[in-house]
Amino acid sequence: MAADEFRLVSPHINNEGRLPRQYTQEGQGAKKNISPPLEWYNVPEGTQSLALVVEDIDAPDPNDPIVPWTHWVVVNIPPSLKGLPEGFSGKEEEVGGDFAGIKEGKNDWKVPGWRGPKLPNHGHRIRFKLYALDDEMHLGNTVTKDKLLEAIQGHVLGEAVLTPEF
Numbered sequence: 001m002a003a004d005e006f007r008l009v010s011p012h013i014n015n016e017g018r019l020p021r022q023y024t025q026e027g028q029g030a031k032k033n034i035s036p037p038l039e040w041y042n043v044p045e046g047t048q049s050l051a052l053v054v055e056d057i058d059a060p061d062p063n064d065p066i067v068p069w070t071h072w073v074v075v076n077i078p079p080s081l082k083g084l085p086e087g088f089s090g091k092e093e094e095v096g097g098d099f100a101g102i103k104e105g106k107n108d109w110k111v112p113g114w115r116g117p118k119l120p121n122h123g124h125r126i127r128f129k130l131y132a133l134d135d136e137m138h139l140g141n142t143v144t145k146d147k148l149l150e151a152i153q154g155h156v157l158g159e160a161v162l163t164p165e166f
Helices: 145-151
Strands: 007-009 038-041 049-056 069-077 126-133 156-162
Touching (some): 007 156, 038 126, 049 145, 069 145
Antiparallel strands (some): 007 038, 049 069, 126 156
């Protein structure tokens, strides 16, 4: 990996590692379904905003062998930020500052914010993909992965990926 490569990491997950329980629906009490902390480095020059899509890339669908299942969509992350803190999901306003303009989209449970994986999905890979964009995304009140991926066509300056297993 080049030292200046755009990259995405989590202090609690290594790239071949596992997603700890507190970030899944398998955690205990208040220690479950917490959005994981993320950090990024070497954001490409000219980046105006960042967008994040997190999906289970091994999710089965009865009509198709593999259809990714969306766990989290986040748009309009300012490039001045160096990461998202643990438990950030649902707290954009509360955290305030540079975080206030960030918008969370709907996951495949049809609710906004982070929703972690659950049994029987052990062994599935959860892909965190961060896009560096040359513009802010104006997606209206309802943000979805499909809407985002369509809007960013021609605006992607770089991509960083982290793929732990659950």
